[in-house]
Amino acid sequence: MGIEVVVEGLTKSFGEQRIWQDVTLTLPAGEVSVMLGPSGTGKTVFLKSLIGLLKPEEGRVLIDGVDMVNSPERDIYETRKLFGLMFQDGALFGSMSLYDNIAFPLREHTRKKESEIRRIVMERIEVVGLLGAEGKLPGEISGGMRKRAGLARALVLDPQIILCDEPDSGLDPVRTAYLSQLLIDLNARIDATMLIVTHNLDIAATVPDNMGMLFRRELVTFGPREVLLTSEEPVVAQFLGGRREGPIGMSEEKDAATLAAEAAAPRSATERGPREIVPQLEPSPGLPERRAVTRRRQRVMNMIDQVPPAARSAILRTYATSDSAPTLPLPGTAGSGTW
Numbered sequence: 001m002g003i004e005v006v007v008e009g010l011t012k013s014f015g016e017q018r019i020w021q022d023v024t025l026t027l028p029a030g031e032v033s034v035m036l037g038p039s040g041t042g043k044t045v046f047l048k049s050l051i052g053l054l055k056p057e058e059g060r061v062l063i064d065g066v067d068m069v070n071s072p073e074r075d076i077y078e079t080r081k082l083f084g085l086m087f088q089d090g091a092l093f094g095s096m097s098l099y100d101n102i103a104f105p106l107r108e109h110t111r112k113k114e115s116e117i118r119r120i121v122m123e124r125i126e127v128v129g130l131l132g133a134e135g136k137l138p139g140e141i142s143g144g145m146r147k148r149a150g151l152a153r154a155l156v157l158d159p160q161i162i163l164c165d166e167p168d169s170g171l172d173p174v175r176t177a178y179l180s181q182l183l184i185d186l187n188a189r190i191d192a193t194m195l196i197v198t199h200n201l202d203i204a205a206t207v208p209d210n211m212g213m214l215f216r217r218e219l220v221t222f223g224p225r226e227v228l229l230t231s232e233e234p235v236v237a238q239f240l241g242g243r244r245e246g247p248i249g250m251s252e253e254k255d256a257a258t259l260a261a262e263a264a265a266p267r268s269a270t271e272r273g274p275r276e277i278v279p280q281l282e283p284s285p286g287l288p289e290r291r292a293v294t295r296r297r298q299r300v301m302n303m304i305d306q307v308p309p310a311a312r313s314a315i316l317r318t319y320a321t322s323d324s325a326p327t328l329p330l331p332g333t334a335g336s337g338t339w
């Protein structure tokens with residue numbers, strides 16, 4: 001099972017520039033979470049802080065008892081081996097075949113024999129649907145294939161936490177839909193904790209168990225998907241609705257005059273009515289059910305009294321229509337303010 005990632009009071013600046021402050025959230029073990037936010041709000045910086053590649057000046061990131069911010073470099077290095085990273089461009093070596101790219105972490109970090117490496121690499125290549133392309137160079141394949149190769153490479157060390165930075169960038173809608181399914185299938189196969197940074201509204205609507213959003217140097221919210229998908233928080237509703245009306249402007253923050261003009265506009269110009277929640281993707285036929293589903297149901301039902309009414313109705317509807325009846329909250333297990 002994947003490992004829980006606990007982030008407490010994280011604050012990061014570069015010189016005078018504050019990127020975000022006091023970010024607190026927990027990525028539940030084995031669940032899929034998405035981090036949203038307009039460009040430049042520090043999502044990539046957040047991912048890099050989780051693995052200890054960037055050092056926030058305040059706060060902690062706890063993984064299996066190791067604080068990725070303040071622990072000795074040796075402990076951080078060891079804990080980093082629990083992660084699989086998929087970067088925007090696949091971050092492949094251009095002069096190596098896909099096979100050698102995917103084998104690279106095994107050759108670099110383990111003493112496995114080539115026969116064992118071959119078995120692992122070919123298995124991961126099959127998982128991401130690249131069988132037959134293993135001899136090609138990254139420059140000879142499409143962007144979508146390069147991303148899948150990057151994902152295969154992220155998987156070879158059996159990660160318990162997978163971080164994907166904009167896995168959909170540059171993909172057409174159909175390839176993005178395949179990628180969404182691949183991410184859910186992957187979670188069903190290996191039960192890893194996953195965090196995906198994306199701007200893509202289809203991925204946000206169909207893939208994650210949980211969602212968060214960074215805006216104006218804060219974590220606006222983080223919680224079960226239903227909380228964000230029904231949120232009336234202006235910045236969340238604007239982002240998920242893909243609208244111009246709202247606090248997000250072309251240069252991240254709109255000026256006060258534009259916001260005031262929008263507020264004075266007739267309601268019909270900004271209102272779109274309640275949003276539909278589309279069902280979350282399920283694993284492809286033949287794959288096991290995601291183990292996170294049962295754990296998540298228990299976790300969410302335990303906090304059901306604390307979520308806003310619209311989200312509560314959506315959660316109860318989801319679980320009422322799924323195979324088994326909703327699990328009732330356990331007495332005395334309601335959590336604190338975080339979802």
Ligand SMILES: Nc1ncnc2c1ncn2[C@@H]1O[C@H](COP(=O)(O)OP(=O)(O)OP(=O)(O)O)[C@@H](O)[C@H]1O
Nearest residue numbers: 014019037038039040041042043044045046166199
């Ligand atoms: N190593 C660094 N040194 C100085 N500033 C940095 C560094 N890395 C990132 N930044 C700054 O941090 C801010 C957030 O960058 P980041 O790439 O995390 O945003 P993002 O939300 O991932 O954006 P996008 O969605 O466009 O990829 C930017 O202003 C960027 O210039």
